[in-house]
């Protein structure tokens with residue numbers, strides 16, 4: 074697969090995935106599976122997922138392979154897409170959403186550093202409109218550390234919550250207290266959710282004491298961006 078450029082192709086036929094979390098309650102309502110893409114075109118100061126900014130190949134997989142992992146837990150009722158920048162692999166993520174919804178009723182949340190207006194006026198790659206069609210809630214805009222108000226399912230107060238369908242309209246994404254989970258794997262720790270500054274500092278203090286780690290990494294586009 075030498076020479077394959079997932080950002081030029083929009084993530085089809087292969088998505089370039091930074092990480093998949095099969096079950097969390099920290100990135101949206103209910104039990105959700107999360108897919109973080111690798112590669113971002115922004116460099117927001119204070120980005121909490123700097124490992125996932127570089128445009129390097131991480132894990133290439135087809136939408137079918139991604140769906141099999143995302144729906145492995147039978148009680149998952151929603152998907153959250155983050156990164157990295159999901160809109161740079163929008164065609165692949167739209168395919169994931171469509172395939173997953175053939176198997177199960179799901180809500181879909183997508184984070185992006187672009188604004189909705191930018192996405193509609195000048196899409197950054199193939200499949201952006203398709204992904205917007207599949208998205209119930211879009212949380213948009215870059216992360217601005219100075220506007221981090223330590224609450225809500227967005228990283229900073231400039232980011233807006235767009236209810237693109239009615240599926241999650243009753244959910245308050247802006248004021249809900251932040252919730253994080255720490256997922257320990259064999260050789261790294263993954264912080265899932267949008268941490269407050271205090272939570273992030275505590276995680277970093279604790280995790281650097283482990284002999285081997287790859288954290289912190291989160292799915293928080295915006296706290297993260």
Ligand code: SF4
Nearest residue numbers: 113117120186297298
């Ligand atoms: S905060 Fe999000 S949009 Fe900003 S650099 Fe990090 S991954 Fe990219």
